[in-house]
Amino acid sequence: MERKTEKVLGYDVDLTTLSGAVDYIMGKIMNKEGMQIVTINPEIIQLASKNSTYSRILRHADFVIPDGSGIKLALKLKGIEQEQIPGIDLALEVIRSCSEMKYSIALIGAKEEILQTTAKRLKNEFRGINICYMRNGYFMPDKEEEIIYALKEAEPDFVLVAMGIPKQEIFINKCKNVINNAAFIGVGGSFDVWAGAVQRAPEFFRIMGCEWLFRTFKQPERLKRIYNTLPVFLIRAIIDSIRTNSIFRKRGKND
Numbered sequence: 001m002e003r004k005t006e007k008v009l010g011y012d013v014d015l016t017t018l019s020g021a022v023d024y025i026m027g028k029i030m031n032k033e034g035m036q037i038v039t040i041n042p043e044i045i046q047l048a049s050k051n052s053t054y055s056r057i058l059r060h061a062d063f064v065i066p067d068g069s070g071i072k073l074a075l076k077l078k079g080i081e082q083e084q085i086p087g088i089d090l091a092l093e094v095i096r097s098c099s100e101m102k103y104s105i106a107l108i109g110a111k112e113e114i115l116q117t118t119a120k121r122l123k124n125e126f127r128g129i130n131i132c133y134m135r136n137g138y139f140m141p142d143k144e145e146e147i148i149y150a151l152k153e154a155e156p157d158f159v160l161v162a163m164g165i166p167k168q169e170i171f172i173n174k175c176k177n178v179i180n181n182a183a184f185i186g187v188g189g190s191f192d193v194w195a196g197a198v199q200r201a202p203e204f205f206r207i208m209g210c211e212w213l214f215r216t217f218k219q220p221e222r223l224k225r226i227y228n229t230l231p232v233f234l235i236r237a238i239i240d241s242i243r244t245n246s247i248f249r250k251r252g253k254n255d
């Protein structure tokens with residue numbers, strides 16, 4: 001299946017739908033083609049602009065999902081209508097498909113209690129689920145190698161890493177160097193939501209593309225993160241859209 005992408009501030013973003021993304025990922029899982037899925041949002045882009053390792057990882061990602069309403073807006077400024085695909089919804093749909101098709105999954109991240117509750121709830125929800133590996137997200141860097149080799153030994157098809165940005169993408173990148181036949185996705189605080197420790201935004205906020213607003217109400221400490229990223233991201237996105245808009249492009253020789 002061909003990818004259709006558009007650049008947002010220099011990073012390829014896949015133009016797809018929730019079901020299109022699930023099909024694409026399942027196709028890769030069936031063919032045992034390893035992949036790193038990034039659920040991109042303004043915070044990730046702003047972080048990458050200050051961190052060259054993270055930036056390189058984003059550029060080499062195999063599938064980049066437009067999570068976050070800021071990405072949807074940046075694409076709209078370029079005249080592209082793209083739906084917002086929450087990473088948490090995408091991950092759950094892929095887990096559903098993996099359970100039905102007997103592909104194994106691994107869960108890495110969050111606190112031990114949250115991880116255990118997440119596994120329990122997923123087992124209740126998806127009967128055929130095969131969780132072949134689990135590890136909480138609090139380990140020292142010197143444990144990484146051991147964890148990566150234990151994960152490889154477990155032979156997972158789909159690996160969810162819930163350690164927050166940029167930790168999860170950097171860890172996935174290291175895993176990918178050793179395990180080249182599994183699909184990896186960074187899912188941030190999704191285990192906290194699945195375990196019931198953090199409330200997901202009500203449908204109204206989701207439909208309005210304001211899930212971030214709800215999360216900020218619930219976790220005011222997030223305000224600083226948004227304040228530090230969103231305004232600059234929006235200004236950069238506007239400048240980028242003006243630059244790439246054909247009206248403002250330099251005319252070629254034959255124009």
Ligand code: UDP
Nearest residue numbers: 109110111137138162163164165188189192
């Ligand atoms: N976390 C982890 N290891 C760490 C730091 C964080 O496993 O060293 C977990 C944390 O327990 C939480 C998740 O990573 O479950 C981060 O959630 P957050 O909502 O901050 O992620 P975001 O989606 O905003 O990146």
